[in-house]
Amino acid sequence: MLFLAGCVPASYRLFHPNGPIANLELRSTIVDVAVMLVIILPVAVLICVFMWRYRKSANAAYDPHWSHSLTLEILVWAVPLVTVAVLAFFSYETTLAVNPYGPAVLGGADAAPKVRMASVAPAMPGMVMQTPDPSPAGPLQIDVITTDWQWFFIYPQLHIATIDELVVPQGRDVEFHMTSATVVNDFFVPELVPMMDVMPGMQTLDMFRAKNTGTYEGFSADFSGAGFAWMQFAARVVTPQDYAGWVSSVQASPDHLSYADFERLAQTTINIGAKPSYFSAVQDGLLAHVYDEVRNGKVYPVPDNLTETMTANATN
């Protein structure tokens, strides 16, 4: 893996994982491909060999009736069966290891506080949001809300929020609670965080821990409408000191974020260039509020036939 990271350009984002989860995912990819190649390479080579050896003009051995062999037929079932059995067990282990609701590599269910786990039954809508655990020792809580077409990152423990910029300290577990105000998006920072859908009227979780500092490109991976291609955000992993400095700078921001502000900002917007905004004095339980409103039927209608500029002009 070090070899990969060393010789593959940085643009191959998935080969430059940062942190235990992304690392394990890359390792899974490599193991899975290796196991499959043990079968597939010989088959590919044999096909080529047979294609050459048994071409008509070669006058090689010809057996016009050979179409059955019990040994071979048992073998052709057994080989894929064993391969699949191995990979199935591998899949089971790695799925638990990177499970977004309490990844084993981050300490499993212990990593995610029990109360919060209970609040997010997998993909079940309508569950009630618990008050965030404010203890500074636990994971850093970040609430993620997507709109058409921006990312709101809310730090409920710190009462700050940003649009289209995510800043986290290195070495600390980060836990995302996510919901959408409009349609489904998919939260993704290739080097850091596995993909997880962000859905309206539902809540999902995602977790990660970054080992090194760095700046990455985060974006939405699931199509959400005309402005989808502009849904990038900067994801910065900084040292704890820099993080503290950044937090206090955001806390000094003159812009506040109440639900009323959110409703205004959540109107259809294409944020070309992903210019960040910062908010202090963020309303408590904003994510839960947005979630409840959406469950009660709140929508943010989108005009038909959008172009980038039309939207940009209409709302900014």
Added chain:
Amino acid sequence: MDVFVKPGGDVPPLWYYGHDDHDQIATKTFGFWLYMLSDALIFAGLFAAYAVLDQPMNMAGGPTAAQIVHPVAAFWQTMAVMTSVLAYSLATVALKTGNKAGVLLGMIVAFVLGLAFIGLELNDFANLMAQGITPDRSGFLSAFFVLIASHGLHMVFGLLWMFVLMIQCLRSGFSQDIVSRLLNLRMFWQFQASVWVCVYVFIYLRGAA
């Protein structure tokens, strides 16, 4: 008649001169069974949708199943369907003896009982809507109305079919085509009755419990 062409030696026959023994009624009936299988999958999808949307969070503050279903009132619908199927089955018993009057009588009774079923269902819907309980009120009510109405549409379709068949029986008696249609309609009618039983148990009885 069954003559095989033998080219001689130990080669078995190559061509077949027998009658085309593909049974038309059997093929049609088999095809109809396949159609009902796909129809059953439609209902499976609708029941699945109902099961998913019959959760507290899908009421959206609107009424629950317990507040809108009346198993006793719907029992009369069940009776209408069941007796209609019985009448139709008696019609096909009469078909065995070629008793045209018996077939028509059975079908008329089945038709009237089917109409009664539709009438009761429309009445039930009208009552609910008069109370403001409409399909656009909540996810649960959407599933409730659409599932029951889908079954109702099938029943209406069956009644139309029955009506056309009655005319055809009157006009041309029991030709092969008409007999196969009569038998397929019997399957269809019984199938819709069994779907109604599922609706009754799953929505009405379970909902009221």
Added chain:
Amino acid sequence: MPVHLQGAWSLLFGRLTLSAIPYDSGILIGAFAFSAIAGLAIVIPTIYYGKVGYLFREWLTTVDHKKIGVMYILLGLVMMFRGFADGFMIRTQQVMADGPHSPGYMGSLHGYLPPFHFDQIYSSHGTIMILFAVTPILTGLGNIVVPLQIGARDMAFPVMNAISLWLTAVGAALVMASLFIGTFSDAGWVGLAPLTELPYSPGVGVDYWMWAIQISSIGTTLNAINIIATIVGMRAPGMTWGRIPIFTWTTLSTNIIGLTAFPVLGVALALLGADRYLGTHFYTAGQGGNLMLYTDLFWIWGHPEVYFLVLPAFGVISEVIPTFSEKPLFGYFTMVAATFAIAGVSWAVWLHHFFTMGAGPYVNTFFSVATMLVGIPTGVKVFNWLFTLYRGRLTYDTPMLWALGALFLLLVGGLTGMMLAVPAIDYTVHNSVFVIAHFHCMVLLIAYAIFAAVAYWFPKVFGFKLDERSGKLFFATFSLGTTLTFVAMFALGFQGETRRLDYLFDPQWKPLLIVEEIGIFLYCASCYYFAKMLYVSIRDRAKNKVGADPWHSSRTLEWLTHSPVPYYNFAVMPQVNALDELAWRRERGVHEVGPDHYEPIHMPKNSVIPLIIGVFAFGFGFGMVWRIWWMAAISLLVIIATIIIRSFIRSPGYEISAAELAQMEARDEAVGILSDSEGQTLGVEAKA
């Protein structure tokens, strides 16, 4: 209950206004001009040469399974070209719109397509390729080949067969209509909920998408009933279950999938329709809806649909490889078992399309393992094909090249499929172009099998072979295009490029995007060779004329009768004695022994009913899309009335007398697909 809509609505025209015609978009005007010219190029000669009556009598109202199959395949190929044009536009937009400094043209910030237009194009690309290109072509193949392989004179329900065709054509026509009247869906070919709900898709695009699929999938379901009933009930004497050719087996399994899966799609779309037309809350985020319900229902159809397409492709490969290896398929029984194993498992894997939707780890693991199980029978198939090659006498005609090419695509698709089946890996590439490259490998495998099948069975249907030289160039350019485009796409997946982007933020992707663009130009070259192949083949048809068994090593029943196949298929029913009946007869030297006398046979009459139903189904779809209620209602009533009226008309069909049969069989070429029932001929036969 009526839903509040943005924009105007009138009783006479519904939502339709003049502004729905995109006369201000150069691309659409061009597309319209191209389609109009192509259409006129067919219509004008038809009228000029006085062939309108022929076209109507012999094709539009036909109930002959071969003609219906040919029309399915023509429809599919035309739509495949349209889908390819969409693909070309997608690739070109992406290579142009890479990086924040990339230039914009024609009112777009980057590239030449504004988002709403790009989104329609990628949505229609997927919808068309899956449902209106590959599905009709495979359905058409099944229509042509299955009755011949099992020794039947027609399908079980010939008129219903024609209805299936016209309903599929109506779906395709609605998609094409959306180009010029209104817009197509911009919510993906899968129709992402709640993006397809009215607040987020207020236009008619989603309605076009929904009704096109809904109407055509009714056709597909009816066709599935027809094919299953045909295979079960219409086999020639002696064709026991153990002697059914492998392509027929795969078609049977595929249509069992189709029969059980398409109704679920119907429900998924009908509930979406209820949301959009009646204001219900099935898939809305609020008011008690559940958008996961849509995702589940859609993929409960969607994944079986993948196997619905891939199994007949496997069947084609299993027919072509033995023929060009001059030996029987290895492991016939395991092959059949593997086919049904894939069909069975296909029902239990749908959730792998949304591992990232937040299901728990145990649910994900279940579907991950179920997905991997598909790999076992698929692996068996690959091994069996491999052993079929072993000790064969391989010749590399075009069908064989396509079949072997498909094998390599299956290896790549299988490798990447096994990666995607592991949730831990899927989390990193789920919505990336890696997935796109993976399923294009699988879908292109199907396309390869289709081109193999077209080259393989073309002489059977038309009586002359396709040109080998341009056929091989077609294969070469197509394969090179595939390699360049999709190897680059796999790499871009690892670079993190996600799907459906009309603007790409990372300029570092540019080199690989250019490689993809070169690949797409190679595909353009392959289109040229495809057209050339058709042109040269038709031009030299007299030279390339073939007998009953053009490949001299085919094994199954369809090669026993004349090429082109007469409209009654077999003058006398063959008595089946073995699996691979023709190979069995060839070994005994009796493959050219014909029947010694003829007996009258009974054939179904052509019918105008399917065409009427098709025309009014279009009226219904169009009326519903634009909410022109009177048009939809009248169309629906006419369809119901037509069916009722038809049930009053007894159509006894007609008889071909023994003398007529003997006369037709005695000619050098039998009465083929291009001739009409009076023996008037066009094309090849005319020259004889």
